Amino acid sequence: MKYLIIGLGNYGGVLAEELTALGHEVVGVDQNELHVDRLKDKMAVSFVxxxxxxxxxxxxxLKTVDVVIVAIGENFGASIRVVSLLRKYQVKHIYARAVDDVHKTVLEAFSLDRILTxxxxxxxxxVQLLELNSEVEPFQIDEEHFVFKFNLPAKLVGYHINELNLEQEFDLKIIALIRGNQVQNCLGVSVLERGVANEFPEDYELTEADGLVCYGLYTKFIQFWKSIR
Structure with a gap:
């Protein structure tokens, strides 16, 4: 794909480098010549x-790139003006960086493809690293809602699924059970095999080899996770 990045500071510069490393064509733009010089060899084209x-x-x-990313953050006025001009010239796909909630609220008025925070x-x-470690894999749906995949904590082993009361106590909906079974491979070595079940009996007894996938508010999951640690 072909990306045009406006603003090559710390954030925009990393974007340009990473997208180029992935094989994409990147056009970089900044009014600071030093920012452009630092990255010009890592981009297809650059403009000061x-x-x-x-x-x-x-x-x-503007008409030949797939996505325009406005990576300007600190200069609120510049960010809004650039987005406004891109809309004027009917650029189809625009991503823009927001540094705070006010910035984000104003950008939302332009109905952009994505607002980056x-x-x-x-x-x-x-917070996820400190609080959840590697035991939980979160997938963000929107600003507040996530899907969480996690191995069963020792405290829950032996419970039936309907005894967890996740929906009643934490507004978390269990959407899948990851069943773990110890089997022997062709060499006779015991290995753990896991399969996803979207439908499961409510009285299923959880084992230490199992995992769960649930959906809900990020804050509610943190409350649940703290209650079982």
């Missing part, structure tokens, strides 16, 4: 221009 200048913006290949996401990832 002020993207808030409407005349300057018109030299960019790297600072908030990084903080949440750190």
């Amino acid at each position: 221009i002020d993207a808030t200048d409407e005349m300057a913006l018109q030299v960019l290949p 790297p600072e908030k996401d990084a903080a949440r990832m750190l």
Whole structure:
């Protein structure tokens, strides 16, 4: 794919490098010549221009890229103006970075494909690392709702699924059971095999080899997880 990144500071610069490393074609834009010089060898094309200048913006290949990413964060006014100009020129797919809730709220008015919140996401990832470790795999659905996949904690072994009361106590819906079975492979070695069951009896007795997948609010899952640790 072909990406145009406007703003090559810390965030935009990493985006440009990572997308290039994945084999994508990246066009980089920044008004700071030092930012462009640092990355120009890692991008297909680079421009040193002020993207808030409407005349300057018109030299960019807006119609030939797949996605335009506005990575400007700290300069609120510049970010909003650039997004507004991109909308004026009917750029189809726009992602934009928001550094706080006010910034995000204003960007939402433009009905963008995606609003990026790297600072908030990084903080949440750190909390997940500290609180959940590697025992839980979270998948974000929206700002508040997640799907969580986790191995069964020792405290829950021997419970029946209907005894967990996750939906009643934590508003968490169990959407899959990961059944674990010890089997012998062709060499006679005991190995753990796991299979996903979307339908399961409510009185199924959980074992230490099992896992669960549930859906709900992030804050509610943290409450549940703390209650069983």
